[in-house]
Amino acid sequence: xxxxxxxxxxxxxxxxxxxxxxxxxxxxxxxxxxxxxxxxxxxxxxxxxxxxxxxxxxxxxxxxxxxxxxxxxxxxxxxxxxxxxxxxxxxxxxxxxxxxxxxxxxxxxxxxxxxxxxxxxxxxxxxxxxxxxxxxxxxxxxxxxxxxxxxxxxxxxxxxxxxxxxxxxxxxxxxxxxxxxxxxxxxxxxxxxxxxxxxx
Amino acid sequence: xxxxxxxxxxxxxxxxxxxxxxxxxxxxxxxxxxxxxxxxxxxxxxxxxxxxxxxxxxxxxxxxxxxxxxxxxxxxxxxxxxxxxxxxxxxxxxxxxxxxxxxxxxxxxxxxxxxxxxxxxxxxxxxxxxxxxxxxxxxxxxxxxxxxxxxxxxxxxxxxxxxxxxxxxxxxxxxxxxxxxxxxxxxxxxxxxxxxxxxx
Numbered sequence: 543x544x545x546x547x548x549x550x551x552x553x554x555x556x557x558x559x560x561x562x563x564x565x566x567x568x569x570x571x572x573x574x575x576x577x578x579x580x581x582x583x584x585x586x587x588x589x590x591x592x593x594x595x596x597x598x599x600x601x602x603x604x605x606x607x608x609x610x611x612x613x614x615x616x617x618x619x620x621x622x623x624x625x626x627x628x629x630x631x632x633x634x635x636x637x638x639x640x641x642x643x644x645x646x647x648x649x650x651x652x653x654x655x656x657x658x659x660x661x662x663x664x665x666x667x668x669x670x671x672x673x674x675x676x677x678x679x680x681x682x683x684x685x686x687x688x689x690x691x692x693x694x695x696x697x698x699x700x701x702x703x704x705x706x707x708x709x710x711x712x713x714x715x716x717x718x719x720x721x722x723x724x725x726x727x728x729x730x731x732x733x734x735x736x737x738x739x740x741x742x
Numbered sequence: 743x744x745x746x747x748x749x750x751x752x753x754x755x756x757x758x759x760x761x762x763x764x765x766x767x768x769x770x771x772x773x774x775x776x777x778x779x780x781x782x783x784x785x786x787x788x789x790x791x792x793x794x795x796x797x798x799x800x801x802x803x804x805x806x807x808x809x810x811x812x813x814x815x816x817x818x819x820x821x822x823x824x825x826x827x828x829x830x831x832x833x834x835x836x837x838x839x840x841x842x843x844x845x846x847x848x849x850x851x852x853x854x855x856x857x858x859x860x861x862x863x864x865x866x867x868x869x870x871x872x873x874x875x876x877x878x879x880x881x882x883x884x885x886x887x888x889x890x891x892x893x894x895x896x897x898x899x900x901x902x903x904x905x906x907x908x909x910x911x912x913x914x915x916x917x918x919x920x921x922x923x924x925x926x927x928x929x930x931x932x933x934x935x936x937x938x939x940x941x942x
Contacts, residue, residue: 600907600911604912604923712800
């Protein structure tokens, strides 16, 4: 029984969105599953003193170009949304609620949230938008709305963020493959090779 | 007549060192030459508000692991030197002096400086170490020492750093391929593809 690949991501992360298009297929090649774990990067940002990527002079302009270029290369629809970045509490809480109650819908929900934000430009910081995305997958709006206000669900997300930080996760996407950390959509290939060769 | 690939790097940059092992071969595949341009990243760091990579909490630990892992993957000798990072004025000035007076030796000198620092752990912030590296290539120590104190050579390096910043260079390595910027050793492959397909 091999361990799943841990896939940490923030719903507001462009490179997380890109990685989300490929991580399952990459894992499948190696007969692995992927454990999707949305987090909020705000706490890690404060800890590391990093500013949001696009707010950084010079680097911000480059990053915008790089993410659009990589999306074109990978054939993934991408438009940098406005507002950006946003806090994605409802989406992340909704994901963990689904993972506990309706497991098969959690990852499709995550993918739909990412598409809503980065392909359709819908503001996923607004709970009602996330409810609509969930409804598109047949998830009842009332149940979803109640769930994202549940203290146990709120606590679950907090615990996931805390655990991620303990594991050294400071960015998105962030894969952990048999204990080995890989940060960035551009490390998917190395992660795949790591799986193929059991490290190097 | 196609333009050379602009290759900006800091002699104190581990990923610059890694890219330096591959950039010429990558260009050759596409019948291009590489215009090596050492710079000092200090000014760009202040401008962008970034701290040196390894000083950043969480990210620093990851970066150390990532650079060692990539060096192993690429089969390149690498030991993170002590002290690190360092200011590499003499090496960068020496490079531009050679590029003006003994052009064929400039790139071999750059490669030798990188090896001295990242493979042999020699402190290339010390002018006498850089003089020794140059001497290993048959460059006269007295001439080298005089050159790196020359006002015109000092001015050349300053101008190169200023031009790099105008071009949006904020990190190392940084390639500019037909006007298109690629930052990081991990973008060499995309740069190569850009050359193959004239963009995408």
